[in-house]
Amino acid sequence: MTASATRRQTVRVALADDNAVVRMGVRSLLATAEDIDVVGEASNGVEAVALVRRACPDVMLLDVRMPRQDGVLTASEIAEQTAVIMLTYSESPEIIAAAVRAGARGYLVHGHFDEDELLGAVRMAARGMGTFSAQAVRALSNPTPGRAALALRYGLSEREADIMQLIAQGAANREIAAELFIAEKTVKNHINRIFTKLQANNRGHAVALWLALS
CATH class of the missing domain: 1.10.10.10 (Winged helix-like DNA-binding domain superfamily/Winged helix DNA-binding domain)
Incomplete structure (x- = not known):
């Protein structure tokens, strides 16, 4: 395989979370994959939008609760430019439903996925497919009010x-x-x-x- 072919297959990922320790942990997990390249980090929703416009990542990992602008609103602004995966501690059915309707292609809850599942979710999102934790699937299956x-x-x-x-x-x-x-x-x-x-x-x-x- 040529070097140019390898570059074409690399998934460019950005991540946004207001917790620097969480960002470091996620970045370390992503760094174990040769086909995934982290192109930037943000600590809030406003920075995340600017990062997407500047770096044009294939996939954006978003926390839900961030200062200045939350992850759901951020997803609604960037979902047409990049594949969004919510990566968060929130298991609220309302937030999960809102994130999906805002354009998120995946929803993973911290503590309920391992390294392989995260890497797989990133690769699938880059190919236009979604990955949802069991908590998200249950929330999306529940009836909602009119x-x-x-x-x-x-x-x-x-x-x-x-x-x-x-x-x-x-x-x-x-x-x-x-x-x-x-x-x-x-x-x-x-x-x-x-x-x-x-x-x-x-x-x-x-x-x-x-x-x-x-």
Whole structure:
């Protein structure tokens, strides 16, 4: 095999976790594989987004709970540029569901996978396939509440729930206005109230929160 062929098969990986010890441990595990190259580290979600844009990794390993920006919101921003695997201690069904809907191709819980499973998950993600821990599989198999329950949870009116559902489907304000036969300015006012009720920082954050239980 030529050197160029070897380089083409190498999986370029980046990792983000606010715990430096965890990052060191994960990096050490990845370093045991000749076909995996760690191209960068980040300590929060904002840094992770910048790292993906700068280094263009094939796979990004993301913790869920990080300062400045959490892993779910980060996944929603980078999932189109890189294969995302959540690598975390969180076993919350809501977070697992939100991560998957944000675009994560895998979800592994610390303490429930070994070195070979991690390396295998990275290789599979690079090929477009997913790997999920038993905890994630159980969470994704459980029934989840409908839109009415979601609206009740967040205190949204029926109209706000309609708008939030359209936002989650990717509709722009102009499209929402046309669909609901209201003015675009009215849509913007509703969205501002929705963000307040969800305590969302932006559109992507709101969608992540809404889909967490949908």
